[in-house]
Amino acid sequence: MEDKSLHKFTGIYELEGHLATCNLNPGVRVYGEKLVEYEGLECRLWDPRRxxxxxxxxxGLETFPVEVNSKILYLGASAGTTPSHISDIILDGMIYCVEFAPRMMRELLPVCRARENMIPLLEDAGKPQNYLKLMEKVDFIYSDVAQPNQTEIFMDNMRLYLKDEGQGMLMIKARSIDVARKPRQVFREEASKLKEHGFRVVDKVDLEPYEKDHRCLVCEFAF
Ligand SMILES: C[S@@+](CC[C@H](N)C(=O)[O-])C[C@H]1O[C@@H](n2cnc3c(N)ncnc32)[C@H](O)[C@@H]1O
Structure with a gap:
């Protein structure tokens, strides 16, 4: 019988009407999320508002190319909320977590310590060449830095660290770029910028009602 609890994406479950991932660190919560039992496994409910x-x-995202052995670069890891769910999925992979705020890094460190597939990097994602020696090429880049130059930061890291066949996900926060312009106009201009610089947008979704004025873009090299 088909397992109705598995989502179409690898390692993601749908339980009690929520998304969930299987806890790599049983018994431990990262951000106060609910832990539930599913077929002898402990799962962490995944909060779309966090x-x-x-x-x-x-x-309705269609493209999420993360597999059990994926290598991932995560920009703006903060206290590890989203990185920890990705860490639950990539059991044979690695996630490099870049965060430049020491206060957030202090919260991220215990999460990384308890998970062998998470590596914390106290670095500025705007200076990607600074962590060249600590990195390898990756299959997927996730960027959520909420900065005015968030698209440039994403593109610079894509050029330096993404494998040719890889993909990246950019969470655009319109208000971080320009509070005065309409979000839709900001999204259009950032997408044009990506195209001008040799990237193709292969998927996009807006995050309302969970996040206001945010758009998620999935991109790859246009070659
Ligand atoms: C919106 S929060 C990220 C939340 C996180 N992605 C999650 O879902 O769990 C943005 C984070 O990016 C970090 N950040 C902003 N600019 C950065 C930069 N240039 N380099 C590294 N981290 C940065 C901030 O300190 C903050 O922790």
Whole structure:
């Protein structure tokens, strides 16, 4: 019988009407999320109001190329809420978590310590060449830095660290770029910028009602 609890994406479950991932660190919560039992496994319910990735999936994202052995670069890891759910999925992979705020890094460190597939990097994502020696090429880049130059930061890291066949996900926060312009106009201009610089947008979803004025774009090299 088909397992109705598995989502179409690898390692993601639908339980009690919520998204969930299987806890890599049983008994431990990262951000106060609910733990539930499913077929002898402990799962963590994934809150779309705390994680834009969960919001994007619930809003109908079609492209999420993360597999059990994926290598991932995560920009703006904060206290590890979303990175920890990705860590639950990539059991044979690795997630490099870039965060430049020491206060957030202090919260991220215990999460990384308890999970062998999470590596914390106290670095500025706007200076990607600074962590060249600590990194390898990756299959997927996730960027959620909420900065005025968030698209440039994403593109610079894509050029330096993404494998040719890889993909990246950019969470655009319109108000971080320009509070005065309409979000739709900001989204259009950022998408044009990506195209001008040799990237193709292969998927997009808006994150309302979970996040206001945010759009998720999935991109790859246009070659
Ligand atoms: C919206 S929060 C990210 C939330 C996180 N992605 C999650 O879902 O769990 C943005 C984070 O990006 C970090 N950040 C902003 N600019 C950065 C930069 N240039 N380099 C590294 N981290 C940055 C901030 O300190 C903040 O923790």
């Amino acid at each position: 994680s834009k990735l969960a919001a994007a999936i619930l809003k």
